[in-house]
Amino acid sequence: DETTINFEKADLYGGWKYESGESCRIYYFSEEDSSGIYIEDANLKNYDRQDIAYNINDEVTSLTINKKGGIIKYTILSLTDQILVIKDIEYEDTWTLKRYTGNIDKEFPVISGVINGHKWVDLGLSVKWATCNVGAKKPEEYGYYFAWGETLPKSTYTEENCKTYGQELGDISGKLAYDAARAFWGGSWRIPTKEEMQELLNNCTSEWTTVNGVNGRKYTSKINGNSIFLPAAGNRYGSSLNLAGYNGEYWSSTPNESITYYACYLDFGSDGCSWNYYDRAYGFSVRPVSE
Numbered sequence: 648d649e650t651t652i653n654f655e656k657a658d659l660y661g662g663w664k665y666e667s668g669e670s671c672r673i674y675y676f677s678e679e680d681s682s683g684i685y686i687e688d689a690n691l692k693n694y695d696r697q698d699i700a701y702n703i704n705d706e707v708t709s710l711t712i713n714k715k716g717g718i719i720k721y722t723i724l725s726l727t728d729q730i731l732v733i734k735d736i737e738y739e740d741t742w743t744l745k746r747y748t749g750n751i752d753k754e755f756p757v758i759s760g761v762i763n764g765h766k767w768v769d770l771g772l773s774v775k776w777a778t779c780n781v782g783a784k785k786p787e788e789y790g791y792y793f794a795w796g797e798t799l800p801k802s803t804y805t806e807e808n809c810k811t812y813g814q815e816l817g818d819i820s821g822k823l824a825y826d827a828a829r830a831f832w833g834g835s836w837r838i839p840t841k842e843e844m845q846e847l848l849n850n851c852t853s854e855w856t857t858v859n860g861v862n863g864r865k866y867t868s869k870i871n872g873n874s875i876f877l878p879a880a881g882n883r884y885g886s887s888l889n890l891a892g893y894n895g896e897y898w899s900s901t902p903n904e905s906i907t908y909y910a911c912y913l914d915f916g917s918d919g920c921s922w923n924y925y926d927r928a929y930g931f932s933v934r935p936v937s938e
Contacts, residue, residue: 763834771870792930883930
């Protein structure tokens with residue numbers, strides 16, 4: 648019997664994946680190396696995962712994938728730019744691996760580029776949006792929490808220890824002394840302005856979803872279909888973490904023009920999203936942008 652595998656986005660480096668039901672067998676089709684492809688075969692419950700590179704071309708007729716507990720050998724029946732057909736020698740199962748051309752998997756966003764070591768996504772907007780929060784390594788990780796206008800996380804968040812509370816400040820985007828994104832990531836990274844957050848809301852659809860067990864909102868561009876995921880990281884006040892998994896609060900760089908202890912932020916939950924103003928002393932998340 649022949650099984651057809653349709654790939655979906657698998658990682659942050661442009662690979663492709665397929666997960667086949669109960670066996671949890673995963674294959675990667677990667678374009679990182681133009682001379683070959685990467686294939687991973689693993690049973691996630693019983694085997695160690697191993698990435699194995701193959702320089703597959705017209706002269707290669709078979710491949711072997713090593714796994715904890717044994718190996719799997721395949722015969723290559725055919726290979727084109729779009730399709731790889733392999734046959735399991737032991738069980739004689741034939742697999743047709745096809746490049747996926749549909750919508751990307753919400754768990755693995757398209758990566759448009761890297762600035763100063765940090766990945767970004769092109770949403771067709773005026774700025775590039777980062778894939779992760781400051782302090783996070785994956786889109787679904789919460790990362791650090793910052794009081795507005797501060798560049799370091801802390802153990803407690805109060806009005807008394809908020810450095811910008813009650814201060815008359817203009818927009819802090821890109822200002823090293825006040826911008827946590829610029830302080831941590833450097834380069835051209837900065838906190839988004841209120842206008843850039845509004846642009847995100849105006850030009851993206853938004854849905855409450857779960858990525859790797861983490862609740863949050865996925866923002867998908869109406870312009871090009873690319874998306875970012877913002878986890879519902881909640882907030883910190885005092886020494887407590889509040890509303891994690893239920894709400895997301897992300898600082899903008901824009902202060903409230905009339906109330907010097909408030910600043911603008913992006914607020915969302917399962918019922919929707921909008922920007923609003925809130926107390927600068929609270930520890931909110933930061934999702935950087937760049938030109």
